[in-house]
Amino acid sequence: xxxxxxxxxxxxxxxxxxxxxxxxxxxxxxxxxxxxxxxxxxxxxxxxxxxxxxxxxxxxxxxxxxxxxxxxxxxxxxxxxxxxxxxxxxxxxxxxxxxxxxxxxxxxxxxxxxxxxxxxxxxxxxxxxxxxxxxxxxxxxxxxxxxxxxxxxxxxxxxxxxxxxxxxxxxxxxxxxxxxxxxxxxxxxxxxxxxxxxxxxxxxxxxxxxxxxxxxxxxxxxxxxxxxxxxxxxxxxxxxxxxxxxxxxxxxxxxxxxxxxxxxxxxxxxxxxxxxxxxxxxxxxxxxxxxxxxxxxxxxxxxxxxxxxxxxxxxxxxxxxxxxxxxxxxxxxxxxxxxxxxxxxxxxxxxxxxxxxxxxxxxxxxxxxxxxxxxxxxx
Amino acid sequence: xxxxxxxxxxxxxxxxxxxxxxxxxxxxxxxxxxxxxxxxxxxxxxxxxxxxxxxxxxxxxxxxxxxxxxxxxxxxxxxxxxxxxxxxxxxxxxxxxxxxxxxxxxxxxxxxxxxxxxxxxxxxxxxxxxxxxxxxxxxxxxxxxxxxxxxxxxxxxxxxxxxxxxxxxxxxxxxxxxxxxxxxxxxxxxxxxxxxxxxxxxxxxxxxxxxxxxxxxxxxxxxxxxxxxxxxxxxxxxxxxxxxxxxxxxxxxxxxxxxxxxxxxxxxxxxxxxxxxxxxxxxxxxxxxxxxxxxxxxxxxxxxxxxxxxxxxxxxxxxxx
Numbered sequence: 001x002x003x004x005x006x007x008x009x010x011x012x013x014x015x016x017x018x019x020x021x022x023x024x025x026x027x028x029x030x031x032x033x034x035x036x037x038x039x040x041x042x043x044x045x046x047x048x049x050x051x052x053x054x055x056x057x058x059x060x061x062x063x064x065x066x067x068x069x070x071x072x073x074x075x076x077x078x079x080x081x082x083x084x085x086x087x088x089x090x091x092x093x094x095x096x097x098x099x100x101x102x103x104x105x106x107x108x109x110x111x112x113x114x115x116x117x118x119x120x121x122x123x124x125x126x127x128x129x130x131x132x133x134x135x136x137x138x139x140x141x142x143x144x145x146x147x148x149x150x151x152x153x154x155x156x157x158x159x160x161x162x163x164x165x166x167x168x169x170x171x172x173x174x175x176x177x178x179x180x181x182x183x184x185x186x187x188x189x190x191x192x193x194x195x196x197x198x199x200x201x202x203x204x205x206x207x208x209x210x211x212x213x214x215x216x217x218x219x220x221x222x223x224x225x226x227x228x229x230x231x232x233x234x235x236x237x238x239x240x241x242x243x244x245x246x247x248x249x250x251x252x253x254x255x256x257x258x259x260x261x262x263x264x265x266x267x268x269x270x271x272x273x274x275x276x277x278x279x280x281x282x283x284x285x286x287x288x289x290x291x292x293x294x295x296x297x298x299x300x301x302x303x304x305x306x307x308x309x310x311x312x313x314x315x316x317x318x319x320x321x322x323x324x325x326x327x328x329x330x331x332x333x334x335x336x337x338x339x340x341x342x343x344x345x346x347x348x349x350x351x352x353x354x355x356x357x358x359x360x361x362x363x364x365x366x367x368x369x370x371x372x373x374x375x376x377x378x379x
Numbered sequence: 380x381x382x383x384x385x386x387x388x389x390x391x392x393x394x395x396x397x398x399x400x401x402x403x404x405x406x407x408x409x410x411x412x413x414x415x416x417x418x419x420x421x422x423x424x425x426x427x428x429x430x431x432x433x434x435x436x437x438x439x440x441x442x443x444x445x446x447x448x449x450x451x452x453x454x455x456x457x458x459x460x461x462x463x464x465x466x467x468x469x470x471x472x473x474x475x476x477x478x479x480x481x482x483x484x485x486x487x488x489x490x491x492x493x494x495x496x497x498x499x500x501x502x503x504x505x506x507x508x509x510x511x512x513x514x515x516x517x518x519x520x521x522x523x524x525x526x527x528x529x530x531x532x533x534x535x536x537x538x539x540x541x542x543x544x545x546x547x548x549x550x551x552x553x554x555x556x557x558x559x560x561x562x563x564x565x566x567x568x569x570x571x572x573x574x575x576x577x578x579x580x581x582x583x584x585x586x587x588x589x590x591x592x593x594x595x596x597x598x599x600x601x602x603x604x605x606x607x608x609x610x611x612x613x614x615x616x617x618x619x620x621x622x623x624x625x626x627x628x629x630x631x632x633x634x635x636x637x638x639x640x641x642x643x644x645x646x647x648x649x650x651x652x653x654x655x656x657x658x659x660x661x662x663x664x665x666x667x668x669x670x671x672x673x674x675x676x677x678x679x680x681x682x683x684x685x686x687x688x689x690x691x692x693x694x695x696x697x698x699x700x
Contacts, residue, residue: 067596068600069599069600088599089599089600090599090600090602090603090604095601096600098593098597100591100593102594102597104597104611105594106615106616115601116601118603119602119603120602164600167601
């Protein structure tokens with residue numbers, strides 16, 4: 001692992017399939033509070049892995065256990081095949097970028113970045129070179145002699161990143177890396193972060209509560225709730241194929257309706273959905289049988305809205321109760337005869353005046369969706 | 380009709396109403412700010428000016444026992460010259476500074492771990508421990524010094540305990556009957572450390588308590604063992620607290636009168652004792668004033684150093700978002 005910048009770019013697709021980080025049945029209890037409950041994850045070398053969840057879901061505790069600030073109550077953590085049990089934070093091949101950045105206020109940018117190298121076996125010249133290399137990587141060379149309070153928030157974030165990467169850790173932990181930045185800067189920094197990860201090939205674990213951030217940044221992610229991992233998968237898998245109600249509802253917006261399975265035939269299942277006024281065809285999921293109660297879920301953008309009955313297997317009629325115009329798309333709230341309100345997102349692909357739009361308040365419309373768009377959730 | 384006429388003609392408000400209005404507008408703010416200034420002027424600046432003026436007078440057998448212009452000039456600089464010529468004053472200053480510096484250092488060495496410990500215990504334990512730090516103030520200072528006198532006396536259990544420990548450690552022919560603690564500089568430093576320790580702990584605690592513990596974690600994450608974390612992060616960031624505590628101990632310890640008077644060595648007087656003796660026994664008010672002025676300037680130096688650091692810290696804080 002010489003000079004990280006020159007390392008071959010490694011992405012998840014090209015990554016070693018053997019798990020690089022293994023979290024094995026890890027639990028963490030604070031008194032009677034179960035912060036993390038029996039979490040098992042494997043993370044591949046060179047991937048950006050996101051831990052996504054609301055506040056108090058245990059994602060930060062899990063990160064702190066990887067860093068060595070907390071010891072698991074149960075279970076073990078392996079990094080590159082090494083058992084990390086009992087290994088203190090200062091001996092782990094792991095570095096962390098803190099949410100508050102935790103830059104040393106009494107040291108210059110240069111000293112901050114070089115701090116971790118004090119303990120590395122290298123000559124002063126090598127140390128200097130590494131610091132310069134890191135500052136170049138985050139484009140902060142001209143601020144080397146400033147103190148943290150003399151630079152902007154975005155620059156501080158990059159100093160924190162450079163400091164964490166300077167020791168060329170096997171694993172970089174990022175705790176809400178973009179939370180303290182404003183929206184514009186955040187979007188820019190997201191791509192910068194991915195670019196730097198690409199250049200260094202370091203394995204990243206990112207903790208975030210922001211689903212968009214997790215979707216954009218990560219190769220794979222784990223969605224957590226109440227200390228448990230609810231689903232692990234690529235952003236597409238998690239968004240398009242959620243396996244339970246929590247994940248489906250947490251990522252993006254979605255319409256839920258209670259359903260009962262009528263019959264299963266091959267790839268398709270017929271379900272009875274009282275809220276939608278009857279029979280709906282949906283793509284079957286393994287392990288369902290006739291008579292089983294489950295949840296039908298449809299993403300708003302998968303619903304088409306039209307004046308006439310659409311030519312798809314599933315169509316329901318309703319009245320537009322609300323319209324939200326966002327510019328690039330519009331949100332329609334449609335009240336069905338059963339009283340259920342469905343949300344439908346429709347892209348404003350054509351340039352149209354208000355009156356020319358597909359529907360407005362109190363219009364009678366049809367909502368249609370393909371069986372493949374209907375998600376059946378058993379959990 | 381009559382109303383509109385009244386509105387147009389300007390009637391000057393009553394004098395008292397004007398004053399009241401001014402007072403409501405800014406009187407309270409001015410009064411609040413002025414109060415400490417008035418206090419300091421009457422009880423600090425004015426007496427200091429009197430003492431300074433007195434230090435340029437000459438001692439005369441009058442009442443009050445000083446006059447101006449006894450010698451050739453109106454002002455008499457001889458008192459200040461004597462400060463440097465007479466060994467008594469120089470020695471008193473040196474002993475004072477040495478004792479106070481030693482006490483300050485010991486307070487720091489004892490107080491720092493205590494203050495750091497206070498920040499690392501649970502909130503409920505912290506309140507109890509803070510109470511214990513402040514608790515001695517509830518007993519008379521004089522009483523506490525007398526208690527130490529009792530402990531240090533040659534016949535006390537404390538002295539006998541220390542003596543037996545000493546005798547147990549050294550060969551028999553070195554054995555002693557008791558340890559001479561009273562009337563030594565050791566006793567002065569010991570009691571000063573005991574008395575002023577809270578003044579070291581409290582500002583240090585206030586400083587250490589504000590330190591962000593994530594910085595410690597960051598240092599540890601970057602490979603520093605706990606002692607290096609302390610040296611690299613905690614210690615440098617607590618310098619303002621160390622300076623504040625050191626000033627609060629050193630300055631009063633330097634001018635301390637009661638502690639050296641009760642437990643100190645009478646042949647090695649500290650400066651407070653010298654001033655007191657010059658005023659009361661020798662009735663040389665001008666000389667006493669000169670010593671006081673010199674002591675004050677000796678103290679202003681460190682004080683300015685402290686305010687300088689404090690201002691810098693404030694400035695730094697203001698620049699942070």
